[in-house]
Amino acid sequence: xxxxxxxxxxxxxxxxxxxxxxxxxxxRAKNFDEVCLGYNEEEAKAEAARCLNCKNAQCMKGCPVSxxxxxxxxxxxxxxxxxxxxxxxKSSALPAVCGRVCPQESQCxxxxxxxxxxxxxxIGKLERFVADWARENKVEPEAPAAPNGKxxxxxxxxxxxxxxxxxxxxxxxxxTIFEALHEAGGVLVYGIPEFRLPKQTVVKAxxxxxxxxxxxxxxxxxxxxxxxxxxxxxxxxxxxxxxxSGAGLPKFMxxxxxxxxxxxxxxEYLTRSNLMKAFSDEYDTxxxxxxxxxxVGGGNVAMDAARTALRLGAEVHIVYRRSEEELPARVEEVHxxxxxxIIFDLLTNPVEILVDEKGSVRGMRCIRMELGEPDASGRRxxxxxxxxxxxxxLDTVIMSLGTSPNPLISSTTDGLDTNKHRCxxxxxxxxxxxxxxYAGGDAVTGAATVILAMGAGKAAxxxxxxxxxxx
Amino acid sequence: MxxxxxxxxxxxxxxxxxxxxxxxxxxxxxxxxxxxxIDEYGERxxxxxxxxxxxxxxxxxxxxxxxxSTEKMSYMKEGDAFRDFTGPLGMPSELVNEDISELKNKKIxxxxxxxxxxxVYPQVKxxxxxxxxxxxxxxxxTKDLIILEDEMKxxxxxxxxxxxxGSYCRKGMVTDVIKALVNEEHKTYDVCIAIGxxxxxxxxxxxxxxxxxxxxxxxxxxxxxxxxxxxACRVSVGGEVKFACVDGPEFDGHLVNFDEAMKRQQMYKTExxxxxxxxxxxxxxxxxxxxxxGN
Numbered sequence: 001x002x003x004x005x006x007x008x009x010x011x012x013x014x015x016x017x018x019x020x021x022x023x024x025x026x027x028r029a030k031n032f033d034e035v036c037l038g039y040n041e042e043e044a045k046a047e048a049a050r051c052l053n054c055k056n057a058q059c060m061k062g063c064p065v066s067x068x069x070x071x072x073x074x075x076x077x078x079x080x081x082x083x084x085x086x087x088x089x090k091s092s093a094l095p096a097v098c099g100r101v102c103p104q105e106s107q108c109x110x111x112x113x114x115x116x117x118x119x120x121x122x123i124g125k126l127e128r129f130v131a132d133w134a135r136e137n138k139v140e141p142e143a144p145a146a147p148n149g150k151x152x153x154x155x156x157x158x159x160x161x162x163x164x165x166x167x168x169x170x171x172x173x174x175x176t177i178f179e180a181l182h183e184a185g186g187v188l189v190y191g192i193p194e195f196r197l198p199k200q201t202v203v204k205a206x207x208x209x210x211x212x213x214x215x216x217x218x219x220x221x222x223x224x225x226x227x228x229x230x231x232x233x234x235x236x237x238x239x240x241x242x243x244x245s246g247a248g249l250p251k252f253m254x255x256x257x258x259x260x261x262x263x264x265x266x267x268e269y270l271t272r273s274n275l276m277k278a279f280s281d282e283y284d285t286x287x288x289x290x291x292x293x294x295x296v297g298g299g300n301v302a303m304d305a306a307r308t309a310l311r312l313g314a315e316v317h318i319v320y321r322r323s324e325e326e327l328p329a330r331v332e333e334v335h336x337x338x339x340x341x342i343i344f345d346l347l348t349n350p351v352e353i354l355v356d357e358k359g360s361v362r363g364m365r366c367i368r369m370e371l372g373e374p375d376a377s378g379r380r381x382x383x384x385x386x387x388x389x390x391x392x393x394l395d396t397v398i399m400s401l402g403t404s405p406n407p408l409i410s411s412t413t414d415g416l417d418t419n420k421h422r423c424x425x426x427x428x429x430x431x432x433x434x435x436x437x438y439a440g441g442d443a444v445t446g447a448a449t450v451i452l453a454m455g456a457g458k459a460a461x462x463x464x465x466x467x468x469x470x471x
Numbered sequence: 472m473x474x475x476x477x478x479x480x481x482x483x484x485x486x487x488x489x490x491x492x493x494x495x496x497x498x499x500x501x502x503x504x505x506x507x508x509i510d511e512y513g514e515r516x517x518x519x520x521x522x523x524x525x526x527x528x529x530x531x532x533x534x535x536x537x538x539x540s541t542e543k544m545s546y547m548k549e550g551d552a553f554r555d556f557t558g559p560l561g562m563p564s565e566l567v568n569e570d571i572s573e574l575k576n577k578k579i580x581x582x583x584x585x586x587x588x589x590x591v592y593p594q595v596k597x598x599x600x601x602x603x604x605x606x607x608x609x610x611x612x613t614k615d616l617i618i619l620e621d622e623m624k625x626x627x628x629x630x631x632x633x634x635x636x637g638s639y640c641r642k643g644m645v646t647d648v649i650k651a652l653v654n655e656e657h658k659t660y661d662v663c664i665a666i667g668x669x670x671x672x673x674x675x676x677x678x679x680x681x682x683x684x685x686x687x688x689x690x691x692x693x694x695x696x697x698x699x700x701x702x703a704c705r706v707s708v709g710g711e712v713k714f715a716c717v718d719g720p721e722f723d724g725h726l727v728n729f730d731e732a733m734k735r736q737q738m739y740k741t742e743x744x745x746x747x748x749x750x751x752x753x754x755x756x757x758x759x760x761x762x763x764x765g766n
Contacts, residue, residue: 180698182508182555190700223700226494250702252712259712259731261738268701276514276695284514284540285695287741359734380703406699408717437496456588 015118025339048077058111064455086133093166099128145172153238158186160244161440163457169213190275224408247442248406257353262361266400290396297400321349430460473556482693493528501593508555519590533589579605584667604628616637676724686724
């Protein structure tokens, strides 16, 4: 670990970000503690001083929830951290989460003027610092408006649901979140690992802040099964409903051997480790640690699964059919994964999972790929190289190929239409085809990011408020 | 918290509990299941619903001790509570959605093996309440492992009990009873619903295929969330991959790949064994396994 005092923030290069302290790769590869240690006050102030305080702030245009970035950074520069927190809090209910998991490089930081010549301001790390400082110094979120007597049900306690609920509670609505699992947080608790997003200190604390606004959370309610949307509206008195039920069912490749013991979806592997805490001996849920693991896919979820398997003691390969340039994961995640010793088998695609006589994985037959002409996504299409098949010896395969929408809610709600991808149809205000019912996040867009889901939750809160104010 | 309002032992390692869970009781149907979690540290345990009382908001579950978590559950008493209890999950039994008058013309056979009596019971009861009598075969290893006999007797048309060792009623497997009913008593059935150990369901399905009786089985594969999110419970049915938690748990018994399903059930056997050791002896590792590398 780099000693905080040794970071020379005073004589730094103004074109470069103040470096953020991290656990050393060889140490963190063996534990589940957070990789990034974040800025301290001095580092944060020094980084904030790099902000040009642009009048026409481009960074804000890159933020799906439109945080007033120059204003909060200016407060950090002045050491007014509580003030900075209030400014962020006006736009985001989950700053400690977003500061950690947002793809800033393609959002706020991607638009930062500093970035044209040198590195952009480290907006994400500053946001994280402010949120962590506020939590450690027990700064309370602002008080909600007086109750307006109207009830809103929010389905799902992930990023979109928490944001929608928080915004509505601030406006005086009586909000109840219904969560299917036994823990609130959605993907923040079942999907993103502890070493990227600490559950107890960060996620729980931000959810507590949403509850302090008066939001109630009822866990273990599977909407569509335990109760329907129509029952919520007609029998339980909810005036409007927001659906933020998330992404859904994991995809598999459909290759031979995929149902062998030792083949998991990334969702299963991560749920066991993150939600059920199978990595800890204190918890009862088992997880297969694996000796040699292949993770198929190249997104953030694939990186999370790979780095989890590594921490459980395995040699881990990322198997991805395109090249490094096309990896959908954030650059920072790929960088961290490589530092920790994840092996990248790029331009490689599985064709069969090899199974032993007991029904367990013994390997994977793969084929080498090359990039051909661009496909519909604009990326060059991977094409098989004939005769290039080879075998990887493995005991565990984790499929990280994305998800398809869960029909639990759409199939049990009359008048709620879905598109050809079976995602719920909603307009830019989140309004679905059913009156009073709004939706946002992955349930509408298919798998995307935490911050886009929050943006959708925010838009829907505004839509619901306008609808119920005029009703 | 979800309070246990009644707890009793039915047989060796088999327990029954009534649990206060009003939301589940309000909307559940025969064939569906719940997931229970004892405490912060517990697993999510899927269990098929055995009975329900909508007015009192009560769900009845029956479980057999098969691993550390069900063992822990067996220590729970009346007045204790589950930290989590969620449902109803999965699809209701097909019968529930059928036209009652058509059902009345159907000859229905239930086959319940061991603790499988519990998920069969609410289906037979539901039929009885709707004026349909069904034949029920109950099989167990031995007399002491027959559960819910009186309850089942009260709702079934004809009840045939058989034990592997002949210690009670007939002697033999449930498949022997099916053969006897069809071949000797010349009974005909339109549909058979078989629930019990995977191996029993496999052999019932093989037999009924021969006899030309449509057969439904209820699978209980390994699950985590139970809402379709993790895919741990995938089963091959007619060459297609299905998720038991959302597409099932009931499937066409003639299409299920039982051999694959049985192998998948073994996935955590070692881990489960270690969890049992930990529960009983406070340690998971006794050395010499040559597998775990000393962990």
